[in-house]
Amino acid sequence: xxxxxxxxxxxxxxxxxxxxxxxxxxxxxxxxxxxxxxxxxxxxxxxxxxxxxxxxxxxxxxxxxxxxxxxxxxxxxxxxxxxxxxxxxxxxxxxxxxxxxxxxxxxxxxxxxxxxxxxxxxxxxxxxxxxxxxxxxxxxxxxxxxxxxxxxxxxxxxxxxxxxxxxxxxxxxxxxxxxxxxxxxxxxxxxxxxxxxxxxxxxxxxxxxxxxxxxxxxxxxxxxxxxxxxxxxxxxxxxxxxxxxxxxxxxxxxxxxxxxxxxxxxxxxxxxxxxxxxxxxxxxxxxxxxxxxxxxxxxxxxxxxxxxxxxxxxxxxxxxxxxxxxxxxxxxxxxxxxxxxxxxxxxxxxxxxxxxxxxxxxxxxxxxxxxxxxxxxxxxxxxxxxxxxxxxxxxxxxxxxxxxxxxxxxxxxxxxxxxxxxxxxxxxxxxxxxxxxxxxxxxxxxxxxxxxxxxxxxxxxxxxxxxxxxxxxxxxxxx
Numbered sequence: 001x002x003x004x005x006x007x008x009x010x011x012x013x014x015x016x017x018x019x020x021x022x023x024x025x026x027x028x029x030x031x032x033x034x035x036x037x038x039x040x041x042x043x044x045x046x047x048x049x050x051x052x053x054x055x056x057x058x059x060x061x062x063x064x065x066x067x068x069x070x071x072x073x074x075x076x077x078x079x080x081x082x083x084x085x086x087x088x089x090x091x092x093x094x095x096x097x098x099x100x101x102x103x104x105x106x107x108x109x110x111x112x113x114x115x116x117x118x119x120x121x122x123x124x125x126x127x128x129x130x131x132x133x134x135x136x137x138x139x140x141x142x143x144x145x146x147x148x149x150x151x152x153x154x155x156x157x158x159x160x161x162x163x164x165x166x167x168x169x170x171x172x173x174x175x176x177x178x179x180x181x182x183x184x185x186x187x188x189x190x191x192x193x194x195x196x197x198x199x200x201x202x203x204x205x206x207x208x209x210x211x212x213x214x215x216x217x218x219x220x221x222x223x224x225x226x227x228x229x230x231x232x233x234x235x236x237x238x239x240x241x242x243x244x245x246x247x248x249x250x251x252x253x254x255x256x257x258x259x260x261x262x263x264x265x266x267x268x269x270x271x272x273x274x275x276x277x278x279x280x281x282x283x284x285x286x287x288x289x290x291x292x293x294x295x296x297x298x299x300x301x302x303x304x305x306x307x308x309x310x311x312x313x314x315x316x317x318x319x320x321x322x323x324x325x326x327x328x329x330x331x332x333x334x335x336x337x338x339x340x341x342x343x344x345x346x347x348x349x350x351x352x353x354x355x356x357x358x359x360x361x362x363x364x365x366x367x368x369x370x371x372x373x374x375x376x377x378x379x380x381x382x383x384x385x386x387x388x389x390x391x392x393x394x395x396x397x398x399x400x401x402x403x404x405x406x407x408x409x410x411x412x413x414x415x416x417x418x419x420x421x422x423x424x425x426x427x428x429x430x431x432x433x434x435x436x437x438x439x440x441x442x443x444x445x446x447x448x449x450x451x452x453x454x455x456x457x458x459x460x461x462x463x464x465x466x467x468x469x470x471x472x473x474x475x476x477x478x479x
Contacts, residue, residue, distance in 0.1 A: 030366040035387035038367040038378040044249035044312065045382065048304060055299030056251060062291030065282075073291045076298040080244075083301050084256045087218055088210075088240060089233035095265050096258035097283050098244075098294045102211035103138040104285050105241035105257035108268050109207045110142035110176070112239065112259070115267040116205065117175040128173045132161035132190060134183035136209060149173070159183070159337040161190040167198055174204060181210040181217065181230035185370055185377065186336040187343025189213075189228055196236030205238045205264075211255065212379075213341055214242025219306075219313035220341055227340060238264060244297040247381065249304060249312075254297035312382040316342045319388045320380045326392040330399050342380040347373050351402045359398040365391065 032041040043049065064073045077098050085094040099105045110129070117127050128149040131139055135152075143150045153165040161179055170177075177199045179190035192208055199206035208230055210217070221227035231240055238260045244250040259265040271281040304312075320342040327333050332350040339345075347353060353374050357367070360376075368377040384391070 031364065032366075032383075035383045036364050036366060038365070038380060038384070042246050042249055042381045043383040044300075044304065044308075048249065048308070051303050052250065052296055052299050055303075056292045056296040059291035059295040064289035064291045064294060065287055070291060073294055077294050080294070080298045080301060081256060081258065084214075084242065084244075085232075085258060088214070088231035088242070088258065090258065090260075091232070093261040094232055094258055095262050096256055097265075097268070098297055099253075099255045099257055099284050100286060100290075100293070101245065101253035101255050102136070102209075102241055102243045103141065105211065105243075105255045106136065106138040106207075106209060107142045107145065107285055108257050109239045109241060110139065110148065111146055112264065112267040113176040113205045113207070114146055114148060116264060119267075121175060124173045124175065126173055127175045128171055129176045129178065130166055130169045130174060131178045132166070132180070132183070134159060134161070134185050134188070134190075135178055135180055136184055136211065139178060139209075159186045159188045161195065163191055163194045163198065166195060170198075170202055170204070174202070176205045176207060178207050178209065179230075181208050181213050182340050182343065183209075184212055184343070185375075186345045187339035187341050188337045189230065189340045191228075192230040192237065193228065193234050196234045198236075199238075200236035206236050208234075208237055208240045211241050211243045212246055212343070214240070214247070215244065215249075215309070216247035216313050216316065216341060219310045220317055222310055223314050223317060225317065225340075232258075232260065244300060247309075247313075248297070248300055249382075250297040250300035251293065254293045254300075256297075315385045316380060316382050319385045320344065322388050323378065323380065323392065326395060330396065332399055332403065336375055343378070344380065345370060345375045345377045347375045351399065355405065356398055356402045359401050360394065363394045363398065365394065 030037040030040070032043065044052075059073065062070055062073060064070055064077070067074045080098055081096045085096070088094075097108075099108065113129070114127050117124050121127075126147075126149055128151070129139070129143065130151050130153060132155055133152050134155050140150070142148070151169040151171075153169050154162050156162045160183075166177060177195050179192045179195040181192060182189045196206045196208075198204075210230060213230075217227050217230065231237065240258045242248075242256055242258075244254040244256060245252045248254070257268070259268070269281065269283055271279070273279050320339075324335060324339075324344055327335055327344065327346055332348050333346045334348065336345045336347060348356070353376050354369060357369055357376055360367070368379075369375075370377050
């Protein structure tokens with residue numbers, strides 16, 4: 001497809017016509033309303049969704065930039081934060097803000113730690129953070145943005161953060177330790193109690209990334225599952241992030257970042273008092289803040305309530321256990337780690353899991369592919385209770401289909417081996433140059449060979465270049 005410059009429209013287009021256009025474009029999107037997506041979307045059911053949307057619409061055009069102009073939004077935000085502080089065992093000192101998502105919450109927590117260190121550790125000129133290899137890449141984005149050094153530590157055999165490796169990585173300029181509840185790749189909880197205790201003993205801050213687990217772990221625990229402490233009941237935890245738009249079932253994007261006390265949160269804020277346009281103070285990363293998302297986060301928590309979240313958590317975990325049982329019954333598949341919640345990832349030493357992914361995609365199922373090692377990742381939520389039997393049947397049939405495609409699997413493995421061998425022999429960037437004329441095709445259903453090649457190149461400059469080219473190409477208008 002050639003690039004096309006879309007001209008600015010001279011005349012208006014009817015909403016009816018625009019909706020027809022949208023309907024046509026959306027035929028290629030994942031069909032999440034029918035429970036076909038085990039990633040990206042969290043759906044509380046149509047009835048709950050409709051109520052939350054009505055609250056969203058009340059603030060459709062409102063801007064929370066100036067709190068004096070929209071005091072009702074300030075009330076909704078502070079009430080949301082207070083409800084979350086209560087859920088996460090915070091006392092009256094715990095405070096925070098609503099953000100646009102987990103990435104912003106993490107960015108703010110890291111920025112806060114950096115500025116806290118400027119005041120409390122003035123001798124540190126280059127701050128440093130210790131983070132397990134399973135932690136979310138949003139932390140790496142924060143380190144890049146804020147010029148912070150970091151050490152990535154190994155995880156243990158159970159895929160949780162290794163506390164000995166964490167302690168060994170602490171340096172004289174370390175300001176923050178990080179743990180996940182749970183980590184995204186395999187749904188495994190880090191030892192938050194140990195990490196927080198270590199941080200307190202070393203006079204460091206400790207951030208808990210509960211972005212994916214925060215709004216379901218408390219209700220899973222209430223349902224009788226063994227969930228270790230992870231929030232402000234743990235001595236030494238100083239900040240926590242949790243996404244309301246995941247298992248809180250609010251619309252995208254809404255997250256919260258919480259701090260142990262107000263003194264710490266003050267380092268999150270940005271202000272400039274010498275501007276001709278007036279005094280500028282901003283609590284989060286963005287200037288303009290969508291009042292609709294703040295209101296919808298508040299609306300989700302209030303309209304669903306503890307009873308609703310508990311009911312959805314029980315149904316979700318029942319679905320998860322059914323899927324895990326089915327996976328364990330398939331000889332070719334092996335679940336990664338002992339997941340603490342409704343995340344399931346599996347690998348295989350007998351079949352090509354990326355080929356299995358292609359077959360499942362063709363049956364209409366969508367999920368995430370992971371690397372190091374190659375795994376398939378399923379985030380299970382409330383909507384999947386209605387499709388679990390269909391999914392299990394398709395998974396079993398798909399494994400059988402891939403089992404028969406031995407020759408193609410051998411070809412994919414050979415291609416990956418060749419790429420890996422070439423990457424060690426050829427100058428850096430050579431493979432990326434060979435790939436630069438290959439245009440990304442988001443509609444291609446056969447991705448096994450591509451993901452195998454990317455796994456072989458993981459962590460190299462070649463893969464960095466290929467991914468940069470991919471992002472640049474897909475976000476360029478096509479004819």
